[in-house]
Amino acid sequence: xxQEPQTQGPDIPExxxxxxxxxNIPLDLVRRALALGFPAEAVKQQLAMPGVTAExxxxxxxxxxxxRAGGEVxxxxxxxxxxxxxDWPDELVKRGLRLGATAEMLISQMxxxxxxxxxxxxxxxxxxxxxxxxxxxxxxxxAGEQALDLSWMKVxxxxxxxxxxxxxGLTVGALxxxxxxxxxxxxxxxxxxxxxxxxxxxxxxxGYTIYEKAELWSDNAADLYEEAIQRRWRPxxxxxxxxxxxxxxxxxxxxxQLCTFFCEKALLAGDTVGKWLPEMSYGxxxxxxxxxxxxxxxxxxxxxFRKRALCNGGGMGIQSPGYFHRAIIDARAWTxxxxxxxxxxxxxxxxxxxxxxxxxxxxxxxxxxRLCIQDTARQLAFGLGHLKYFLxxxxxxxxxxHTYFNKAEAVMVYDDENDNVLRExxxxxxxxxxxxxxxxxxxxKLEYFKRRWVRDYLARLESAGLxxxxxxLHYSLKKYAEEPVAAQAA
Numbered sequence: 001x002x003q004e005p006q007t008q009g010p011d012i013p014e015x016x017x018x019x020x021x022x023x024n025i026p027l028d029l030v031r032r033a034l035a036l037g038f039p040a041e042a043v044k045q046q047l048a049m050p051g052v053t054a055e056x057x058x059x060x061x062x063x064x065x066x067x068r069a070g071g072e073v074x075x076x077x078x079x080x081x082x083x084x085x086x087d088w089p090d091e092l093v094k095r096g097l098r099l100g101a102t103a104e105m106l107i108s109q110m111x112x113x114x115x116x117x118x119x120x121x122x123x124x125x126x127x128x129x130x131x132x133x134x135x136x137x138x139x140x141x142x143a144g145e146q147a148l149d150l151s152w153m154k155v156x157x158x159x160x161x162x163x164x165x166x167x168x169g170l171t172v173g174a175l176x177x178x179x180x181x182x183x184x185x186x187x188x189x190x191x192x193x194x195x196x197x198x199x200x201x202x203x204x205x206x207g208y209t210i211y212e213k214a215e216l217w218s219d220n221a222a223d224l225y226e227e228a229i230q231r232r233w234r235p236x237x238x239x240x241x242x243x244x245x246x247x248x249x250x251x252x253x254x255x256x257q258l259c260t261f262f263c264e265k266a267l268l269a270g271d272t273v274g275k276w277l278p279e280m281s282y283g284x285x286x287x288x289x290x291x292x293x294x295x296x297x298x299x300x301x302x303x304x305f306r307k308r309a310l311c312n313g314g315g316m317g318i319q320s321p322g323y324f325h326r327a328i329i330d331a332r333a334w335t336x337x338x339x340x341x342x343x344x345x346x347x348x349x350x351x352x353x354x355x356x357x358x359x360x361x362x363x364x365x366x367x368x369x370r371l372c373i374q375d376t377a378r379q380l381a382f383g384l385g386h387l388k389y390f391l392x393x394x395x396x397x398x399x400x401x402h403t404y405f406n407k408a409e410a411v412m413v414y415d416d417e418n419d420n421v422l423r424e425x426x427x428x429x430x431x432x433x434x435x436x437x438x439x440x441x442x443x444x445k446l447e448y449f450k451r452r453w454v455r456d457y458l459a460r461l462e463s464a465g466l467x468x469x470x471x472x473l474h475y476s477l478k479k480y481a482e483e484p485v486a487a488q489a490a
Contacts, residue, residue: 013040019047029057036061038100039149046202060102079103086110088119095123105201111188112199113179114156122156155198172286173222187211187283195283208281214393216334218385221286224378228293233371235304243363244312250434251361257317257425258356259309262372263302265349268325269379270298272341276334290382297375304368320422324415327408335390339401340408342383343460348412350376351453352426359429380460387464402472409474417476447480454480 012020012030020030025047033043046052073094075083083093088110096106096119109119158179166174176183180196187195190205210216218224247255273295280288309316328345331337353376357369391398416423423446428434430449431442454477461469473481 016040016044016047019044023047023052025052025054025057029054029061032061033057036100044202063097073097076103079107082107082110086116088116092116092120092123095127099123099126102201108188108199113182113184118156118158122154126151126154157196157198168226171222171226172289173226176222183213183217184283185213187213187281189281189283192282195285207278209279210334211281211283213284214390216280216284216287216386217389218287218290218382219389220381220385221290224382225286225290225293228290228297228375228378231374232296233300235300235307235368238371239304239307239367240362240364241307241311244308244365245362246313247361248433250428251432252312252314253317254425254428255361255365256309256314257421258352258429259305260317261320261422262305262349262352263309263316264320264322264325265345266298266302266305268328269341269345270295270302272328272337273298275329276337279334290378294379294382297379301372301375304372308365308368317425318421321415321418323418324408324412327411331404335386335401336404338383338386339404342379343387343464344405344408344412344457346376346380346383347453347457347460350380350456351449354452355426355430355449384460384464387461387466391465398466401466402469405469406472406474409477413474413476451480 012027012034016030017027019025020027030043030047034040047057075090075093075097079093080090082088083090083106093106097103161178161180163170163175163177175181183195188211189199190208190211191199191203192206193199193203246252273291277288277291277295280291282288306316324345328337328341331340350373353369353373357366357373360366360369387401391401426446426449427439427442429442430445431438431440454473458470458473458481461467470481
């Protein structure tokens with residue numbers, strides 16, 4: 001590369017020289033930017049942004065030089081439209097442009113909810129700092145001192161907020177006060193910036209794909225997070241493992257097979273939530289916080305059922321067919337994933353946990369199933385809360401939600417029909433053995449639990465705003481939703 005001719009101007013740091021050369025930006029443009037008073041770090045961030053060209057840099061710097069020389073500040077049409085929409089005075093916008101803010105940056109701040117009075121305070125501080133920076137910096141340099149910018153101390157976020165703990169302590173939900181409680185319908189940032197912080201230009205995007213509140217929100221997420229933290233339990237010490245005593249071989253094998261099934265479900269739930277968390281933007285941190293605890297719950301359930309399978313002389317059983325697993329892991333949208341995982345699958349799991357508590361042979365087993373019911377109830381509450389929020393705001397996608405359940409229920413039924421291993425294990429546990437009368441008793445009780453979980457599933461969907469699901473339920477499940485003839489006659 002030919003040596004670029006040197007012109008008078010500020011010295012350019014070596015790392016800034018490299019960034020400019022890598023992006024084919026002439027060093028003369030960089031010197032002109034530094035001469036305008038832009039910090040080297042700010043110039044580096046701008047040059048590192050995708051799509052920056054020498055032509056765009058020349059245009060921006062020329063505009064800044066003209067403005068500093070007393071030229072007219074022209075507000076671009078898109079910026080003028082955004083300013084009118086958000087009630088920003090033209091003079092305030094021009095002052096922001098004179099400070100070096102791009103039109104795109106100002107529009108982004110407006111759309112993010114930055115009020116004119118907040119912008120006024122920040123711009124005024126920047127103007128004062130810029131006016132005092134040149135002589136002050138020179139004196140500090142002559143004295144061998146390091147000058148501090150301190151503009152970050154005047155960031156236009158809401159200041160003076162004091163959040164006090166309530167009866168439940170200082171909860172996540174209690175932090176939503178003032179502007180910090182403004183949860184936008186659309187989050188405009190692609191970075192890990194926390195809601196309520198002030199953005200800076202040039203931060204690389206993190207690849208999030210979910211920015212719309214309706215696509216992931218549930219009003220109860222913050223409360224569910226607090227509950228999950230407060231009611232956490234440890235399988236190693238909170239389960240009285242010493243209470244487990246030897247069981248008849250067929251009962252132990254049936255219990256181990258059920259535990260194997262639960263281990264699979266826990267692994268699937270953890271992987272599924274873990275897949276979607278990186279897609280959710282940080283504007284809705286309450287949801288991300290709760291789902292992190294749900295992921296931990298899944299790990300804990302895997303742990304506790306594997307321990308139960310191995311602690312009483314048994315072992316792991318046979319893998320399940322797993323057809324229904326694909327219906328969850330292959331869902332293409334978070335709302336579909338949540339509907340199938342948190343509502344349909346967890347309604348079925350809740351029924352099995354209740355069955356497990358019914359057949360428990362020890363205090364340890366009883367505690368395991370009771371605690372898993374507690375954790376699963378939170379996941380159901382989140383799924384129902386999200387579905388309710390989604391249906392209210394996405395009226396035109398109601399039929400799409402039914403399609404989610406149509407597909408998932410069909411695969412669940414197919415999976416159930418092909419999982420003879422689980423069915424037989426449940427019959428043995430419910431009947432208490434392999435004698436003919438015990439098997440018949442186990443079968444009758446299993447039919448009861450199926451009716452129970454299907455009715456609970458439909459009642460939950462009705463509470464979330466989908467009562468017509470009862471009429472559209474898969475035909476193989478409808479028989480479990482009907483009242484017995486004797487009960488109808490009564």
